[in-house]
Amino acid sequence: MSNTDTTQPVLELRSVSKTYTVKQGMFGKPKPLKAINDVSISLKRGEVLGLVGESGCGKSTLAKILLGLEEPTKGEVRVDGEVIGATDRRTLARRIQPIFQDPYSSLNPRKSIEDIISLPLRVHSIGDSNTQDKAVREILDIVGLPQRVMRTYPSQMSGGQRQRVAIARALIMKPEIVICDEPTSALDVSVQSQILNLLNDLRAEFNLTYLFISHDLAVVEHLATRVAVMYLGRIVEESSVGGLFDTSGHPYTQALLKSVLTPEAGKGVPDTELGMEYPNPIAPPSGCHFHPRCPMAMTHCATVPPRPVPTPEGHVECHLFDTENGHDTGTPLMREGV
């Protein structure tokens, strides 16, 4: 972690796309599914990028690409300016580590906690058994687990303790970037707050950069410094956390924010006005992918794909904000069920 240059992005995606070919039925023709469609992100050291969107929007595919588990079909991912894919998996694993959603299925039930946490060190042949043992003890201390758990097994631990083990395993390699994929959604609220506090403390202490994937917008608002909203493989809005939560632009972002159930008695359940279900990613709607569900849709939204429009702190992809495209010529489009 010698790099102290704060202007250089620690993580950068340049026009990354990932297309899968999906067979439809037994005799159906294979069709392309654009899981990630021309996505560019740049993250500086110490930032937390919250990635939000409904299931099927491509959040987890993006995480897999960053971990080197999937290769992008197009575009490149750079870590500290170096293109991954050119670097091998081992080098990448030292820089980027994951924390997964379910601490029950992501820890090997037949290995002791010590084995689980020290495995990355052994895989990378870092130090001898003495220094590895010392490293495990240190990291247990950091994540707030007592030393005695070293000899225990995952089945003897609570959900919160298991997630601490998963965090310890991710951090023992001293990575720069941690990909957190729904790290608290399997946990009870009282445990969730402990893990969120821990992630926040660790970031400050080790100057970590997080990609924080979550469907819980209240949690994202709390932890993230930047937020990207994904819809059908595209990042439709990206901004600082303040920019997005205080003055969001994209109608989809607004609908997501509206659907957050804050614990305020008597407010009732909000109407998201999203009408239809999430579209099938194999056959995405024409023009702006969001137009069939958009309460603000205009005629040309159905035909013309929107361009990214720069905003003070990021970008938004919506015809409403594209003045050069002349949204005043549009007339409201009728939606099904409204």
Next chain:
Amino acid sequence: MNSPLLRVKDLTIDIPVGGGTLNAVRGIDFDLNRGETLCIVGESGSGKSLTSLALMGLLGGRIKRTASQMEFDGIDLTKANSKTMRALRGDRMAMIFQEPMTSLNPAFTIGNQLMEALLLHRNVGKEAARARAIELLEKVGITAAESRLSQYPHQLSGGLRQRVMIAMALMCEPELIIADEPTTALDVTIQAQILRLLVDLGREMNMAMILITHDLGVVARVADKVAVMYAGELVETGSADQVFNAPMHPYTRGLLRCIPQPGKTERGARLGTIPGIVPNLVGGVTGCPFRTRCDHAVAACRNAIPHRKPAENHRFRCVHETGHQTAETVV
């Protein structure tokens, strides 16, 4: 005032385990009127799902259920035999489960499963049952309802499956619906739609609803009555307004401090935590189950805990009359 639709007094559930008896639910009381929504909120292992299964008579044979009173519209559920319970379930009381993929039968069509309860409980023909199924699918917002009847569960998305579950529960116009985490597996946008649907239909049909959830946001927006459950006991009950705006029990206050509240919690600030873990409920639980994690615990917490009534319909259990020993520093 009419007598309530459902009245539960001193409901206790014991589960025999290797080392003795697990006192999973201990002496809970609540009433529910027609058209009312009760939210039972608690963390995993608090006994909230067991409570709902106990009401439906769906506990396993080894699990012991006792209550001094458990009445559904004048029917004594503690004495009801399996025949009476079968006649009630799916007809006058219905249940919606969390995971629609595992609670729908993958080998039968949607239509088949929708019509089953009606054909079983009511003297109607297949045509009438089919018409009712289409009517309800439309009511829960499913387009092309008729063509859905011949589809299988795997052909539907998660949101659609949960709507089918709701339609299925409504087939016989039940008076009581128990929904166990009905929206936990869904996206936030779909969650809001499904909850709205449940609330609107409940109002329209004057149904009573028990909603079991761990999500405080859902509780605040949906509940008429809230029951906070901790380690097998109801530690606080009241209206949504009372529980969220004037929480009395230290556990309720602790939970509310644990969640980031947009607009209230400062971004990136430390969240409140509840230290420690849930106590072991095997073998005689005495005193307050929360005392090992409570900032306000005193020696008296080991003894019997009094019921307090700070306002009409607002109750909590704590040795401290105000729920505090000393003033709390607000985080």
